[in-house]
Amino acid sequence: MSHSVLIVGPSWIGDMVMAQSLCRTLRQRDPDVVIDILAPGWSLPVIARMNEIRAGIELPFTHGEFNWPGRHRLGKSLRDRAYDQAIVLPRSFKSSLVPFHAGIPLRTGYRGEMRFGLVNDMRELNKTRHPTTVARFAALGVAEAEALPDPLPQPRLRIDIENLQAVLDRLELSRPPKLLGMMPGAEYGPAKQWPVESFVQLAKLLNEQGVAVWVFGSDKDRVLGDRIAAATGADTVNLCGRTTLTDAIDLISLADNVVSNDSGLMHISAAAGARVIAIYGSSSPNFTPPLTDRSETLWLGIECSPCFERTCRFGHYRCLRDITAQTVHETIFPAG
Numbered sequence: 001m002s003h004s005v006l007i008v009g010p011s012w013i014g015d016m017v018m019a020q021s022l023c024r025t026l027r028q029r030d031p032d033v034v035i036d037i038l039a040p041g042w043s044l045p046v047i048a049r050m051n052e053i054r055a056g057i058e059l060p061f062t063h064g065e066f067n068w069p070g071r072h073r074l075g076k077s078l079r080d081r082a083y084d085q086a087i088v089l090p091r092s093f094k095s096s097l098v099p100f101h102a103g104i105p106l107r108t109g110y111r112g113e114m115r116f117g118l119v120n121d122m123r124e125l126n127k128t129r130h131p132t133t134v135a136r137f138a139a140l141g142v143a144e145a146e147a148l149p150d151p152l153p154q155p156r157l158r159i160d161i162e163n164l165q166a167v168l169d170r171l172e173l174s175r176p177p178k179l180l181g182m183m184p185g186a187e188y189g190p191a192k193q194w195p196v197e198s199f200v201q202l203a204k205l206l207n208e209q210g211v212a213v214w215v216f217g218s219d220k221d222r223v224l225g226d227r228i229a230a231a232t233g234a235d236t237v238n239l240c241g242r243t244t245l246t247d248a249i250d251l252i253s254l255a256d257n258v259v260s261n262d263s264g265l266m267h268i269s270a271a272a273g274a275r276v277i278a279i280y281g282s283s284s285p286n287f288t289p290p291l292t293d294r295s296e297t298l299w300l301g302i303e304c305s306p307c308f309e310r311t312c313r314f315g316h317y318r319c320l321r322d323i324t325a326q327t328v329h330e331t332i333f334p335a336g
Contacts, residue, residue: 002032004081006104008088008095009039009047011063012187013245013264015133016043017155017271018291019089022137023052024153029142036081038098045246046268049157059098066094075101087140088119108140133288154291155271157249164250171242173251176212176235180332181252181269183260184228185221185240189310191282192261194320196224201325202259203232206332214239214255216248216265257332266290277331281320282307296331298323 005026009016016039026033036055037047040063047056057078061067075098084106086099091112099107100118108121116122123144130136130148138148168175184199186192203213212235215225219241229238243251248265249272252258258274260266262283270276270292278290280299284306289297299305305319312319 002034003030003085004034004083005036006057006078006081006083006086006099006102007035007037008059008086008090008099009037009043010089011040013043013046014267014288015089015137016046017157017264017267018134018288019137020050020052020155020157020271021134021152021291022087022089022141023050024155025138025141025149027052028149028153036083042245045244046157046249049160049246049249050155051158068094068097071097072101074098075103078102089137089140091125093118110136110140131286134291152291154293155267156273157268157271159250159253159272160246161250163246164253167243167247167250171239173214173237175254178209178211179255180206180211180213181255181258181260181274182213182215182228183217183258183263183265183269184215184224185217185265186261186263187218187220188263188283191307191309191312191317191320192263193281194261194279194323195317196227198321198323198325198328199224199228199259200231202328203228203236205325205329207232207235211235213237214251216240216243216252259328259332262288270295277328279320279323279328281305281317282309282312298328298331 023035034054038057038059041058044056047053079102083104086104086107088096088109091110093113093115096115096118107119109119110123110125130139138152215228215238217240221240225238225240229236252269252272252274255274258269259277262280266278270290275294276290278297285297285299300319302319
């Protein structure tokens with residue numbers, strides 16, 4: 001009989017993509033393992049692109065909502081699935097309630113928020129041994145003293161060719177000979193956002209070389225995309241707010257290169273197979289790097305970074321502003 005695992009997933013899209021490395025680690029160890037993921041509804045279409053997952057199960061609560069009775073009912077509804085193990089990625093008390101009420105016998109997670117009993121395979125988070133988020137996730141899928149696979153399996157999202165063509169038709173897009181994807185937004189805050197003026201300068205340089213630029217993001221990023229498109233030309237298309245996450249996965253797979261802040265779309269791009277040029281400001285590539293062999297990271301590591309702040313406490317944003325459009329262009333097209 002197959003071993004079955006319920007993973008309680010994270011709330012951020014980048015973390016959800018990184019969690020696929022845990023799923024692939026489990027599958028490497030046991031090719032017959034059955035994996036379901038309990039996650040927010042918005043992430044289920046992305047989870048459906050992970051070949052290792054049998055099913056995504058919606059966690060129907062708003063971010064931060066406790067709702068113990070609702071979590072109790074959800075857990076009871078999952079008892080018939082008879083999972084052998086739960087792996088709880090968030091460290092919150094509430095995230096461990098559903099596996100407990102589902103009667104899952106082995107419930108693995110890191111120590112956090114006094115959840116003794118709810119998590120009965122309690123692990124100590126060793127930040128030195130596992131410095132990256134992806135390694136911390138994957139470590140919950142092996143025995144506590146066991147070494148992780150080296151290298152860790154990277155996320156890889158399935159591309160839907162039929163949907164790709166349907167989205168191209170709907171948006172009246174053709175496949176350009178040379179394409180760069182731009183991701184100017186960052187949900188976390190401006191301390192992770194390369195200045196929009198720099199994205200404009202880069203788009204101009206690329207358009208002059210015959211490289212088309214498609215700008216990706218949510219509806220919140222539409223203004224940024226409009227500024228970039230308006231300041232450049234017909235070879236720059238603003239797609240912010242015009243695609244679903246799964247549409248973006250398929251479109252990004254066409255890009256030769258992607259330039260992105262440290263954001264969820266950066267991780268989506270890496271998992272979709274694009275070459276990623278990742279720009280870091282307040283965060284660090286040592287913690288959440290793009291999980292692909294086809295990447296370059298730009299991080300100045302100035303005296304006040306990484307600060308992991310949403311806004312610059314000094315107001316200068318030098319960690320981002322001092323990365324020039326020319327530097328990024330040369331990273332995309334290295335001399336020689």
